[in-house]
Amino acid sequence: MCGIIGILGNSEVAPRLVDALKRLEYRGYDSAGVATLEDGHLTRRRAAGKLKNLEALLEQSPIRGTSGVGHTRWATHGAPNVVNAHPHTSGRVAVVHNGIIENYLELREDVVRAGAQIATDTDTEVVAHLINRELEAGKAPRDAVATVLPRLKGAFALAITFDGYEDLLIGARKGSPLAVGHGEGEMFLGSDAIALSPFTDRITYLEEGDWVVLTREGATIYDAENHIAERPESVSSVTAALMDKGNYRHFMAKEIHEQPEVLGHTLSRYLDYAKKSVSLPAAEKVDFRSLNRILISACGTAYYAGLVAKYWFEKYARLPVEIDIASEFRYRETPVIDGDFALFISQSGETADTLASLRYCKANAAKIGAVVNVPESTIAREADVTFATIAGPEIGVASTKAFTCQLAVLACLAIHAGRQRGTLSEAAAAALVDDLAAVPSLAVQALNCETQIEKLSQPLSRASNALYLGRGTNFPLAMEGALKLKELSYIHAEGYAAGELKHGPIALIDENLPVFVIAPHDAIFEKTLSNMQEVAARGGRIILITDAAGDHESGGVAGDTVIMPNVPDLVAPIIYALPVQMISYHTAVFMGTDVDQPRNLAKSVTVE
Template sequence: MCGIVGYSGKRSAQEVLLNGLEKLEYRGYDSAGVALALEGGIYVVKSKGRLEVLRRKLEAENLPESFCGIGHTRWATHGEPSDVNSHPHSTPRVSIVHNGIIENYGPLKADLLAKGVTFESETDTEVLVKLIDYFCCAQPKQSPLAALREALAMVRGSYALGVLFRDEPDTIYAVKKESPLIVGWGEGENFVASDIPALLKYTRRYSVLEEGDMAVVKADGIRFYDAFGKPVEREVLTADWDEEAAEKGGYPHFMLKEIHEQPAAITATVSPRVEDGMPDLRIPELSDEKLRSIRNIHLVACGTAMHAGMVGKTAIERLARVPAEVDIASEFRYRDPILDPDDLVIIISQSGETSDTLAALRLAKSRGVPVLAVVNVVGSSIARAADYVLYTYAGPEIAVASTKAYMVQLCTLYLFAFRLAYARGRLSEAETRRLTAELLRAGEVIQPRLADCEQIKYLASRFVNTQSCFFIGRGFDYALSLEGSLKLKEISYVHSDAYAAGELKHGTISLITDGVPVIALATQKQVYEKTISNAKETKSRGARVILFTTKNVVVPEGVADYVVRLDDYDELLMPLQLIVPLQLFAYYMAVLRGCDVDKPRNLAKSVTVE
């Protein structure tokens, strides 16, 4: 949820840390800080607010050159945003940055207070640094590594840590438990980071810390220890992104850039999984025989990924006739789901680090149920823990509001549904080829939606001052209503709700008042007339109806104030086309309302705490 950067090498640590933290701004934060190893001790500078504030404070300090340090951007979990609650937290001997939550910080703090230790902040992280410092003082002859291990043995919770000791000014200790952390490999310099973009200016080579790992990072090398303190090796990976891929590239916002990158992301994700016109999952262990043995499918995710799962559920059931359920990961964990070894759990996550989703995966595996992960980050925690992985090739998604990652999650779930249906004899070879060919041309289909945004811009200008908005739809259109509504509220701060159109009469129609916009999605022939009828009901109660439908249908007079027509396309795949104008509507609403499109308030890109 927060950003961590560490550096040991020959460059200015201050500049490396600030640059890395800037690349992690998309994760969201309310304060930032750095700790620099200087002659005579560790110097900490931190501040509430944006990185520009921190940079100005550092410039005012006019510090001597440092070649080793740690930095952090923080979203408040314990203690309000303030300078004192910001990271790094330090004592004269040790400084740490921390992502995660120390669950037993209360009793640990009480014990330290009883020993005479004092505290300045309200954070759980200060408890941890004071605990490490306590063991450094209690046994002065033991190494910093031993003191760190002794402290962590008392801690319950999740953490990614960067730790800097006064007595080892060229060394960073990086520790991972249930929160993502990587190390980067350079030439005469090495790095620590919570996500790849922080490294790309300097290196594309990195290793992922596994659960319980500790890395000792120096300029001339990196040593790894597993959860039992045993020296281990970790694979060195090469990021397939470059620094340019994580830049705006001339667009005013990352979100708009990423919306326009969707055709390329579709091609990158779908094309490698099509062989001779047929879908090929490229997972030998997930053979057609294995697919035929699946009894039930559980799609588990959070937020936008969960909305992708809803589309996947409908496609799977419609094509393969396999029962499928969609669960919010945080609910799945605690409802004691009925799982069978012949079931399949599909975990969906852009980052591959979503805390609740990862916990749901572990629950499924503990019940002996195989897990298929749909993730965008190679080597992520979810990817490593799953039995099978379908990577989505969206490239780096920097904007907090997901767009292209959602698009390729849909494409991947469609490919899976096609192969599953074919393997089970529910879809003929000819029909499988036809659907696969239609999916391959999805990028071409959505291109006109990207090329001409004038109608969507106009609609945003008409409704920019609205205080509330409603989305309705049925089937696939209901799943898209949820995603369109989420996009609108998370970046424009307009209150928005989505409803199954057939539920309007069961209470929600009482919310319709004069002038309120209702966005009606009607792209499915089977339920088109029913959705039109629901839209008319809202119109008769004063709603301003914006209807999204296809070019080949007749819209009755008086149903809608505005009609957005989509090109004819296979109805099963229509979500791929429909989502684009909904994303653009949310984007232009946010821009016109003066919102921070890429970094909405209170939101983080990767939710790595519960």
């Protein structure tokens, strides 16, 4: 997802813009640029590739001024090169843009007929031409933007600056997030609080359809009907200090190792350890006794968290769950009926397909719940009830700590639902709470296998394909493992239910195919062991992730075995997620890929 920063400051702005853009690198990008007002005139610098290229350009050819905008671009329209990099200009206007202008071809034809020269392949450039045309017709900047915004279809966040107006910055949002930062004699625009964290913790989040006029004295916000709107100012908990890798080589490594701590924080929010019960005040807004089913929708790794939750809700609360990938749910016109609770899972709280699915359910009168890591996000604000994960900012594009914290929250919800519906006794629920209370210490033990994982990842880095197998809640974890390997190392991998092996995947087995088997020694371990023997008989290389009892019973059928601590069934997918993450991480490190920002990927997908 692209990143936006805009500053009306009182000191040289170019270094500040670059500093903010560095904090948005985690979103994924392929070019970057800034524009400032130097002696009142627009000046810009753009570069393809990483921010270091833009920094080098600014050192070679610096620009001055105390106000400006910056952008990191993730290409949607046009190749990732300097020409297509933002900011885009036309006459007296410079624009940076997140999202997609869906009707840009129609608008482009309009401006070309009027004499505009198109310089890029992007959908964004047409916005600058349209606004500049209104300025040339004699309109003031505010009125020019107000005229153009209703013509734009799609999802977008915009920051616009104007030649000759050093104390003016205009922003707008429709579908893509945008926040206003309040400083002392300074004002800011940013994609999120992380971008604004070096400058202020006083944040106002624009609502859907809002646009804002900033001067150094403050902000005037208008709604979609151009009426002045009051939006609350909040204090963000995000701090600039959190954006450091510490002693780790990559943010992903740091975030993997933060999991014992953040899982502890998250579980402490939802568990009463003294009473051995789930303490979920927010869930009082949901009567699980009256529900007929839960509809879960999410994307990517969050979808796999939802798949694990399906097992939990159905087992512990006897509550049917339907789960969809959000991009499918939003278009298949799912019937929403009385007694449905729609639950949406998103790290960022801004995922476009998930947000659209939420709005579909809300329009059909469903009760809406959200599991999010950003409590100020759009999904959190639009849900009836929010269950926050306390993972802290996750910078690596491949989700790690956010995923396990999502699982922790969903496990608490399932226990709460079971107690409320009478399908879990007080004693049974207390035992499950004890299991969850052990998660932070079990996570510490799981991290102890990293040295072994690093060794086995080196030969894996030479593989072209890989297979992940699991049963029960470890089946979604197998799919998550395959996704992680694809994301980070670009090795093709697939995750399957182990029982499906003979229904197709077994045809792939040969001596060159690594097969990861996620199999704690549980009630169905023997079934999975049979699948391993089928793989071994065909020469496949098995990497078994299990506990000591599983290792003993497997009888050496695996080529490599990663020994995990003994874990209760409920928490197995949380704890076993850690070695799955470390396998992908170390394989990618051996291959020399960009671990924190894999190619073609964005941290939060805010466009279709």
